[in-house]
Amino acid sequence: MKNIIKLTIDGKEIQATEGMNLIDAAATAGIHIPNLCYLKGTKGIGACRLCLVEVDGLKAPMIGCTTKAKDGMVVHTKTERVQEVRKFVIDLILSMHPLDCMTCTKAGVCNLQQYAYDFELKESTFTRKKFGFSIDEGNPFIKRDSDYCILCGRCVRVCKHQGTNVLEFMDRGVGSKVITANDKPLQESSCTFCGSCVDVCPVNALLEADRWRKGREWEYEKTSSVCLLCGNGCDISVSTKEGRVAKINSGGTDGSVEKYICAYGRFGFDCIEAETRVTAPMKKVGNELKETTWEDAISIVAEKLKKAGASAGFVSTAGIMNEDALVLKQLAASVKSKNLDTTASLYSDADSLKNPELLGTSDIDSADLIILAGLNPNQWTRVLPALDAAIRRRVNSGAKLIVVNSGDTNISAVAALSIKGDEAKILSEIAQGVISKGAKVPKEMVHALASVDPSDNAIKGAELFMAANNPLIFSSPSLYDASANLSLIKGAALAVPIESNAKGVTLMGIEGEGKSYKEMVTDGMSAIYAIGELPLNKRPKTDFLVVQNSHLTELAKQADIVLPSAAFLEASGTIVDYMGRLKYLCKAIEPAGQAMSHKEILMAVAKAIGKDIKEPKDADVKKALKAKPKVSLKPFKKKEGLDVNPQEMIESINASVINGSRLLWLKESEKAMAGGV
Secondary structure (H helix, E strand, C coil), X not given: CCCEEEEEECCEEEEEEXXXXXXXXXXXXXXXXXXXXXXXXXXXXXXXCCCEEEECCCCCXXXXXXXXXXXXXXXXXXXXXXXXXXXXXXXXHHCCCCCCCCCCCCCCCCHHHHHHHHCCCCCCCCCCCCCXXXXXXXXXXXXXXXXHCCCCCHHHHHHHHCCCCCCEEECCHHHCEEECHHHCCHHHCXXXXXXXXXXXXXXXXXEECCCCCCCCHHHCEEEXXXXXXXXXXXXXXXXXXXCEEEEEEECCCCCCCCCCCCHHHHHHHHHHHCCCECCCCEEEECCEEEECCHHHHHHHHXXXXXXXXXXXXXXXXXXXXXXXHHHHHHHHHHCCCCCEEEHHHHCCCHHHHHCHHHCCCCCHHHCCEEEEEXXXXXXXXXXXXXXXXXXXXXXXXXXXXXXXXXCCCCHHHHCCEEEXXXXXXXXXXXXXXXXXXXXXXXXXXHHHCCCCCCCHHHHHHHHHHHHCCCEEEEXXXXXXXXXXXXXXXXXXXXXXXXXXXXXXXHXXXXXXXXXXXHHHHXXXXXXXXXXXXXXXXXXXXXXXXXXXXXXXXXXXXXXXXXXXXXXXXXXXXXXXXXXXXXXXXXXXXXXXXXXXCHHHHHHHHHHHHCCCCCCCCHHHHHHHCCCCCCCCCCCCCCCCCCCCCHHHHHHHHCHHHHHCCCHHHHHHHHHHHCCCC
């Protein structure tokens, strides 16, 4: 744990962590030191010189983003000398910047505009320069206008820090420019269109491509929520105007580099208004689905479920919220059916996702060693992309990475050690390597691994593991037992699911006591109640199929009843993310048409059956998260029958998002670049 020091900034005595730079130290006391190039979470580079401060005992001003706070230091951030330098810097930048603030989309949130206002600069006193750089706007996601660029380098550094490495500086001095490789448009580079560069750009050089005339920043209502499109469950900030989503940014407002969302989460909101959106209940009349009333649709569903009774099956995605899961469990019980399961059972068993003794206690930002077992997170294929970015950031900040995988992985390029082969066997060898080095381990582990002969690479892995103070193991759910065994020595182990609330729905009690998801969709049931976007295009063998979803999917087209559910931005609730953190989703817009949230629909069906279900409260969710027994030693084996292709499943579950938004352009563009068309 780092030492806490005391220093004085602008006459105010504050406490800060030893080693913290002066910008961050001042911020803890609510003191803002002006800056343009500093990016929280990365090393300061002192490029813009706006953060100059004066320190007692030193003759020359110091750079705030690179100077470390020291005990007893006395700092002045607003002396006449540093204010003159700052005004000079802003004046110089304005001479090379378009002064169209009245119509600029970034007006109101532009850092340069704010500093010009603070220093009372309406025009530059220097001769104005105009470069006439070409605008990169050939894609539907990000617009780059280099004429607005102030060369702060934030976009370059965030791109490098998360490992995408798309942007770089060309040339030096006044005529320099931020470019991609060979100065090609973004869509011809290796850009993933995550938009992290947009989030950190302090001016109008990088912007969402469709932002023009869609509202000024002060007109937006901001809502904090969570993306549900993959197992990462990233924090997002939703900007709405007049009841419509205008844009989505990564969550948090501290300017930190640690915030990330992928292209799906940032730009997929277009699907809310797609042609495939279901806005009213529908029932099969002959061979055609036709709109009907909620009363009629729910009455039919309730009658069919009561008739099916114990032979009714309930299948759902693991992307529904905790509150939805609690109501769904009660609905299944109301017809005395134990056939309740989610798509999480395709890639995990319940025990792998519970590990509640670790809930909320593991922190990737403090891990000094990360072991990635049986996982292949990838920003370019958008399989757990935020995990990929987070691991690369930690590696760039000094942490070590061990990749254990039977196949090839992109992220192994930044690993200190990559071991290819049977993952469970390799993990057992690493554990035995720890034992052979004399480390204290549970006695039962010594006996269990007595016959294991570790390879040279496993010994290297054991040495890295022993040298770490806070190791963190991420594994596929099928490898959780083997990974958890290592955490008995030290550190923590977490299974990473494919879907956003797989942990949550499991902890809420949906564990497949009766028939599993796979059995229900293949063996046949009297009635099947399908919730959310399932990786299923063909109607299962059943006398009655009800699909509850926000879009008219291929499965929904074959249903007897279609119930329109709210999209995730249209409902409130909670999830438990892969790190075990309870996260809150807030409704950003009203549901389209007659759509209702999953829990509201399920409660209405239950009421028609004769069962009154109360809407779950926060206390009900937290009660379901009560602690379970701690992890004990388990066999170092990979659980069979749990592996699916993560990319195929994610894209199948998000098919309506991809096909109903500009993300379809991205998929077609990537396919074309790969030579697929």
